[in-house]
Amino acid sequence: MRAFIFPGQGSQAVGMGQALAAASPVAREVLQEVDEALGQNLSRLMAEGPADTLTLTENAQPAIMANAIATVRVLEREGGIRLAEKADFVAGHSLGEYTALCAAGAIDLATTARLLKLRGQAMQAAVPVGEGSMAALLGADLAKAQAIAGAAAEGDVCSVANDNDPTQVVISGTTAAIDRAIAIAKDHGAKRGLKLPVSAPFHCPLMQPAADAMRDALAQARIDAPLVPVYANVIAGPASDPDTIRRLLVEQVTGMVRWRESVLAMAEAGTGSFVEFGGKVLGPMVKRIVPDAEAISVVTMDDIEALLKAL
Template identity: 55%
Template sequence: MAIAFTFPGQGSQSIGMGKDLADAFPQAAQVFAEVDDALGEKLSDIMWNGPEETLTLTANAQPALMAVSIAALRVLQAEGLDLKSKVAYVAGHSLGEYSALCAAGTFSLADTARLLRIRGNAMQAAVPVGMGAMAAIIGLEQPGVEAICLEASALGACQIANDNGGGQLVISGEKSAVEKAAALATDKGAKRAILLPVSAPFHSTLMAPAADAMRAALENVEKRDPVVPLIANVRAAPVSDAGEIAALLVEQVTGQVRWRETVEWFAANGVTTLYEIGSGKVLTGLARRIDKSVNGIAVNSPADIEAALQTLIG
């Protein structure tokens, strides 16, 4: 009957996110103020007032999503939640891994915001606009998509970026190769193959310059072992050593987010409830599709927090 906290990734952002938390709870308002100070700009103003295209920029969306997650967490903690005694594991989807590590004490809030700003800028700068692409493949399982990527890689880099479970995989790489893979997927029985409106080919080998940038950034930041183990994206297994975690975060930039395997690991190791802390409900929906024995609960509003506290603390 163990509990894990999960933290959402890019795509869960929306204008106004976190504003109800900031209005209702001083602890949440303090998080947004700390993130603004760390970045030297009013990111909270972009989050709450837009414009949407500015919030969607990778360098803004990543720290913004983290801020909402930590704001919700800080409120839970202010109301009596002790992460170490109540939560067995943390995990996050892509950038959400940084939110999870901030929650578990590996990075300070200010350092997490700055790391994600560096990460967002580096990922955007790694590949010239228009050279890379990503596509969602719906209705094929991992072995079939791996075969398609291998065939399409004759045209350039092409690999699985995210295995989200439930027959939903995201591929990433050079534009011509990804387009070829999407066409092959349809031929081989995929229900849909959709090119995604993203600004760069995330989690592909083309992100190598961004991985180098993150290696340097992570070497120069204070790190502590997390108070509860992290289920790492690229390993789908628990890690508790801060140095090892930093190496895996570098690997994650060009590696696969193994979310299906992460949820399966939870199910196989006694985790019955995943609380998704932060904006949206994407991970909650994925959990249901991957393993129905795992109950997903989204926590991102004052009402959600109140309901979660009744279960977590009583």
């Protein structure tokens, strides 16, 4: 069995998707449709930067999605395959869950782009810049990370945001609490704590205003049943019912991204091959979670052609 997986924030880079767009009219169509949906020349920002503008949450989220969907669409249309025939499950890391839903036909491309633009704006607006932070706890599993977050909180918000793999967990909360967590990380058995270059504390209770905004937006958005089950971040399990998907996407804003558990659950369901589209972030995580699994990253036209031969 096979899962198609989609990366989250941090995988953006100036120049992303440009070689693919130059080689494929299908990829160009995807980028143009996203530009039109947003009323913004996002494709030029992806191509030319500047990097600090591309990295803004409201730009990075739709850009990462557009790049990954372009890769999938080229595979499907130029390779003559259907996702539902080649993938048993889809999943994505944080915003990548929206990409997964788009790839699986649950949300159309224009709606996905607009939802992610709003999601980025709402997440940035939820907490004033400087008041919230995130840190990666390297060499820490979930239990150690929870202990560090609990010890560092001291009445502030400090919680696990991303359980990425057995060696990396990300925490999120007020800047003061995150600074304390970094200071005590080694004492609790982590190799070190590393503050992340993000502009807001994602996936923690401080994001409640953004969750409220997404609840309103998702209530108005058309969501269909996906062609294959989507493994949702907050339950680390499959979801196919549109109302359930809406609810889980709202919970995801403040909830923990249970990526490690999601990969384990897909593996336990029989998945032996994981194909990451539009990035090279999740593949290494998969290998740390399920060492025997096949993990492939598909970014370029050469990658797509190689995958077509393997499918």
